[in-house]
Amino acid sequence: MDSSEGTGLGVAVLGHVLLFGGLSLGFLATPNPVSFEQQPIEVSLTDDVALVSASQVPDAEVPAARLAEEEGPVEHAVPEPVESEPEPVPKPRTEQPPAPTRAPTTRPQPQPTQPPRAAETTRRQPQQQPTRRDVRPTGRLDGLDVGRSDTASQSRSNTAPAATLGDREVASLIAEIRRQLKPHWSPPTGADADKLVTFLRVRLNRDGTIASRPVVIRTTGQTASNRGQVSLHQERAIRAVELAAPFRLPDQFYDAWKDFDISLDQRLAL
């Protein structure tokens, strides 16, 4: 090896170091080829799912203030219907009798009349014949249950109302579960293998992981020619569920999917 070969070796080593160093730096410097401009969002296809209350939800809002009835024109010609009740209770708010019993307090400006609260005191006054006014029907139904549900619910229960899912929502959840199973499900192939349907019972934790190994309930569609595939079919069905875990399902519907049965067949793999 003479001097020119020595020079060549030195230059070659240097060139390779520079080239690979530059390539490494270049790969580090180039923007990530598969980085996304927008971060992918997870899409759940259970948008049909909604809670349906199984019990009557007590109305938490205070009922709207009762509207006063409109006074209609007095019709004197109509005779008064005979009341069967001996002592009809007058409606307190419909009439505004003068209330002299309430003495004006020590306010500097005496007010002769008190707001409608004073009507309660008038109830105690014996009135043989209350003056009835004719009332024109307004079509408003509020106030019909006066005295019964005029206030908010008095229930002391503080538990959440029991909720169930409707059929459509359950179907939607199952569709979502099957969609997540689909990429992991590869049924065995062979004669009549497409007739096999394995039913599994799956129990999930709240975070979507499997609580216990899925249990095979049964496998239908067994024929003489696919007898040998049955155990493989069940095994792969269980494996598909295990691989698909953790399932990403809406947390608020955990009651609906914590324990479910699911069938796996050839069609799911298509």
Place this chain on the structure above:
Amino acid sequence: MDVFANLNTEAATLSPVALFLQADWVVKGVMIGLLLASIWTWAIIIGFALRMGKTRRRIDQFEDEYRDADDMDEFHRRVAGRDTPIARVFSAGVTEWRRSTSGKGIDREGTRERLATAMGATVAAEVDKLADRLNWLATIGAVAPFVGLFGTVWGIMRSFTSIAAEQNSSLAVVAPGIAEALFATAIGLFAAIPAVIAYNRFSHRVNKVEARLNRFADGFHATLSRRLENEG
């Protein structure tokens, strides 16, 4: 989703160093060998180019001086120590000439034959010396792609076993193994392509130098042959 996270990290590890570091030891060995072969190829190419350029310049210079020289003995004294193929061919001719003409009776026919043989042998020796490293280029150019292919096949076999082990054929599992396997072929081609090109180019240049040396030897042989007739 974890798939996208994997892709992000894999894209960052596609640099040559990272690909090398995460490869199997067999593939690592293949890569190291091919890298050394590439370095050796370029060392030969650069060294050869330098030496050929120098040789050609010296031949040009020598031929100019030879054309201008009047006295052959004086010219021989001047160039005797030069480390140049053409000077050695010239020295071999002069040495043989002196040996053959030092005796009493001169065998002209035998002297011409010996002169031709001596100078032809020197030319062949010089060309052999020049082309010494070229067989390396031929070997590397022929073998490096196959070695790289071997590394690729091995790496892909390994990534298939890892696919089988993970029960998962998603891109994130398959991609790094195949990328690092293909990297072996890339290095093989990287070493082989310059080697093949350089081998062809340098063979051509060596042939040119050989033809030139032969032309000079023939011309010098003609000169000596003419003097041999005058001597007698």
